[in-house]
Amino acid sequence: MTDATDTSENVFTVEHRVPTAEREARNGHRGGVLWFTGLSGAGKSTLAFSLDEALFADGYHTFVLDGDNMRRGINADLGFSPAHRSENIRRVGEVAALFAASGTICISAFISPYRAHRAQARAAAGDHFHEIYVRAALETCERRDPKRLYERARAGEIANFTGIDDPYEAPDAPELVVDTDRLSVEESVRKVRAYVHREFRLT
Amino acid sequence: MTDATDTSENVFTVEHRVPTAEREARNGHRGGVLWFTGLSGAGKSTLAFSLDEALFADGYHTFVLDGDNMRRGINADLGFSPAHRSENIRRVGEVAALFAASGTICISAFISPYRAHRAQARAAAGDHFHEIYVRAALETCERRDPKRLYERARAGEIANFTGIDDPYEAPDAPELVVDTDRLSVEESVRKVRAYVHREFRLT
Numbered sequence: 001m002t003d004a005t006d007t008s009e010n011v012f013t014v015e016h017r018v019p020t021a022e023r024e025a026r027n028g029h030r031g032g033v034l035w036f037t038g039l040s041g042a043g044k045s046t047l048a049f050s051l052d053e054a055l056f057a058d059g060y061h062t063f064v065l066d067g068d069n070m071r072r073g074i075n076a077d078l079g080f081s082p083a084h085r086s087e088n089i090r091r092v093g094e095v096a097a098l099f100a101a102s103g104t105i106c107i108s109a110f111i112s113p114y115r116a117h118r119a120q121a122r123a124a125a126g127d128h129f130h131e132i133y134v135r136a137a138l139e140t141c142e143r144r145d146p147k148r149l150y151e152r153a154r155a156g157e158i159a160n161f162t163g164i165d166d167p168y169e170a171p172d173a174p175e176l177v178v179d180t181d182r183l184s185v186e187e188s189v190r191k192v193r194a195y196v197h198r199e200f201r202l203t
Numbered sequence: 204m205t206d207a208t209d210t211s212e213n214v215f216t217v218e219h220r221v222p223t224a225e226r227e228a229r230n231g232h233r234g235g236v237l238w239f240t241g242l243s244g245a246g247k248s249t250l251a252f253s254l255d256e257a258l259f260a261d262g263y264h265t266f267v268l269d270g271d272n273m274r275r276g277i278n279a280d281l282g283f284s285p286a287h288r289s290e291n292i293r294r295v296g297e298v299a300a301l302f303a304a305s306g307t308i309c310i311s312a313f314i315s316p317y318r319a320h321r322a323q324a325r326a327a328a329g330d331h332f333h334e335i336y337v338r339a340a341l342e343t344c345e346r347r348d349p350k351r352l353y354e355r356a357r358a359g360e361i362a363n364f365t366g367i368d369d370p371y372e373a374p375d376a377p378e379l380v381v382d383t384d385r386l387s388v389e390e391s392v393r394k395v396r397a398y399v400h401r402e403f404r405l406t
Contacts, residue, residue, distance in 0.1 A: 016252055016256060017252060017255070017267065018255055018256055018259045018265070022259070023259070023264075026259075049219055049220060052220070052221055053219060053221055056221045056225070056226070056229075061226075061264070061305075061306075062221070063301070063304075063305040064220065065301075069301060069304070073297040073300065073301065073327060074277075074293075074294050074297035074298060074301075077290075087280075090277075091277055091294075094276040094277035095277060095298055095301065097276065098266070098268075098272060098276065098277075098298065098302075099301075099302075099305070101266075101272070102264075102266040102302070102307060103264075104305060104307075124276060
């Protein structure tokens, strides 16, 4: 038993955070952010969840951030105004960076149409950031239209819809491009998985 | 090679999230939130980092959320007004819940003085939430005063300081109490570590 003075001394102890490198060594792979960007309907979520399953089966520590778990939770206070969309992406970038620091491969699946927002997410995660452009022609996405969003945007029911009346700023130098116009989901997963093996494996 | 029609079909595939239980089985332990609450100077951060090291050495997947990585990142837009302190804790609770869902044991170290805020954090994480009251008498904390915050609060330089001119609402039914008035850091770590072994281990 120590007395309060000893305890007090301990409060002054420099706090030691387990370094990310040690967590990565334990996991056998680097942590990082796989930042999917692309039009609605390009296949970001489908690819994110299929990749997550594949990487988990490979032994990676992974986690997906998407509209479902972000918009219902930490971003439940945000709407879809330009300021709120910006704040939505900012927070996703910061949460993804925390997961990367914990040694996890964090897959984020958001349209994230503006270069400036993606640059901010990259700045949050630093070297851990990998921008993956999930690319499909607007016509393809509009033909797929799984959630009938393009239909509603064309009908004027949704304003500022990316690709219709709001710009999508394509990445200048993404770490990887996945063309879902011509690649199946399986082929797309294979491509990103090979990239992850190359870039993240430590063993 | 499949054509766009096949790809389009795949977009309609139900997205399958790797269940938390599968991630936990892989890790050999449950995910969860260890929510430290207590006065400034009670030893939350010191205990959080010491526990993190100990649990990491034991093979657990852990991560600490504290003022350093939250206030500089996702909560960099927040100040210390009552509304912002509330929003700060809300976001910590949501981020902690995401880490728990990923199978990680997330240790959060914030004063979090209000019961209502802690109840919100518990609601975000559900069954994964473990409230740990890091308890020390105000006099002890004020005597330690590692950051000279009590001194400044007494001098009127900091307003709404918990324990001085803002209330600390002690937990009604915390999962665990750690009395740092009488336990050393090592003894405190041992107590929480034993709790984690009991509550989180799967193997």
